[in-house]
Amino acid sequence: MILDELATKIINEVKKLIHEDIIIINTNGVIIASTDQARAGTFHEGALIAIKQRTTFIITTEDEKRLKGVKAGINLPVFFQNEIIGVIGITGEPDLISPFGEMLRRMTELLISENYYTDQIELTQRGLEAFVFDWIQQDEWDDSFYERAQMLNIDLTLQRQILIFEWEHQNKLSDTRQIIFDWNNRQTDELFIRWGNNRLVVLCRVEQSYTKSQNLNLVESILNYVQSRLHLKIATGVGQPTQPKQLGKSYHQAVRALKVSSKTNSIVFDEDLTIDLILQDLSNETKSTFIERTIAPIINEKELFITIEEYIKHNQSLKNTAQSLHIHINTLLYRLNKITELTNLNPREIHDLSKFYIGINLLDDSTKKHL
Numbered sequence: 001m002i003l004d005e006l007a008t009k010i011i012n013e014v015k016k017l018i019h020e021d022i023i024i025i026n027t028n029g030v031i032i033a034s035t036d037q038a039r040a041g042t043f044h045e046g047a048l049i050a051i052k053q054r055t056t057f058i059i060t061t062e063d064e065k066r067l068k069g070v071k072a073g074i075n076l077p078v079f080f081q082n083e084i085i086g087v088i089g090i091t092g093e094p095d096l097i098s099p100f101g102e103m104l105r106r107m108t109e110l111l112i113s114e115n116y117y118t119d120q121i122e123l124t125q126r127g128l129e130a131f132v133f134d135w136i137q138q139d140e141w142d143d144s145f146y147e148r149a150q151m152l153n154i155d156l157t158l159q160r161q162i163l164i165f166e167w168e169h170q171n172k173l174s175d176t177r178q179i180i181f182d183w184n185n186r187q188t189d190e191l192f193i194r195w196g197n198n199r200l201v202v203l204c205r206v207e208q209s210y211t212k213s214q215n216l217n218l219v220e221s222i223l224n225y226v227q228s229r230l231h232l233k234i235a236t237g238v239g240q241p242t243q244p245k246q247l248g249k250s251y252h253q254a255v256r257a258l259k260v261s262s263k264t265n266s267i268v269f270d271e272d273l274t275i276d277l278i279l280q281d282l283s284n285e286t287k288s289t290f291i292e293r294t295i296a297p298i299i300n301e302k303e304l305f306i307t308i309e310e311y312i313k314h315n316q317s318l319k320n321t322a323q324s325l326h327i328h329i330n331t332l333l334y335r336l337n338k339i340t341e342l343t344n345l346n347p348r349e350i351h352d353l354s355k356f357y358i359g360i361n362l363l364d365d366s367t368k369k370h371l
């Protein structure tokens with residue numbers, strides 16, 4: 001039976017091609033969608049005749065008098081997988097509208113098929129999402145887990161690592177679906193999973209013999225594929241290769257790396273994290289306290305804040321920092337003195353500069369909202 005929502009979608013599509021009244025009737029003879037809203041929900045006897053005869057039924061002005069709920073026109077049974085699932089009706093002079101009939105039926109059947117297969121893909125993807133979520137959460141597998149893996153055609157013997165792609169915009173859901181569908185058609189060992197509205201999780205197959213360079217090339221090739229489809233800046237966190245039953249470990253590593261990557265929209269491998277590894281394990285209370293004691297006085301001083309960022313970026317080089325900021329070195333020195341005055345920290349001393357570095361990184365880690 002044709003669902004009401006799909007019937008409305010079909011009506012909206014086919015009425016672009018023909019200006020006559022169009023109705024869609026379910027297999028019980030009830031009109032479920034119509035260009036004439038008053039007819040929705042009413043009984044249509046002509047549709048039942050078309051269903052019984054399994055062929056187009058022409059309704060004449062004489063039929064209007066003897067059949068319930070009909071108007072002159074044509075009724076065409078709609079088939080899906082060789083079964084009648086409804087009837088599409090076109091109101092008007094049969095001789096004038098008949099040429100459109102077969103075209104509209106074909107279009108309706110195509111829309112139904114497209115909707116069906118889209119739903120099947122969505123169901124499969126949701127099943128895969130649920131399976132990977134369970135895979136990440138549990139270390140022990142029961143018979144049911146193995147059965148689900150077999151149904152989804154997932155090889156549980158491969159060594160994998162988790163990649164997480166994240167972008168800012170959250171309106172790319174249809175694009176994400178298509179990315180997953182197209183990649184899966186390549187029949188590779190990578191598994192693409194939609195993870196919320198702005199993330200993709202990839203279970204990437206890796207060989208033990210891969211060098212760091214080979215692994216980077218693999219990640220870059222997948223990132224380039226996703227980026228070419230979304231046309232957005234994408235942050236990439238990469239967990240370490242792990243055995244199948246320890247996939248959760250690689251996932252949490254990828255999440256950790258992603259937090260660092262989100263600051264620069266670059267590829268970050270968990271194994272490369274050093275100080276960031278420590279900073280991410282701090283509580284929000286500790287982060288806020290540290291910021292209050294270090295960079296808080298200049299957070300809202302945009303000019304000074306940018307200056308200290310550039311000063312750190314250029315390894316305390318006065319010349320390079322001044323050039324980057326397009327200011328005179330004397331102006332830079334004035335700003336650095338002002339920073340010291342406000343924070344009681346001297347950025348030209350490595351001990352105090354490290355406090356600025358840590359504070360800025362904690363602030364970038366979304367701590368400002370906790371101040």
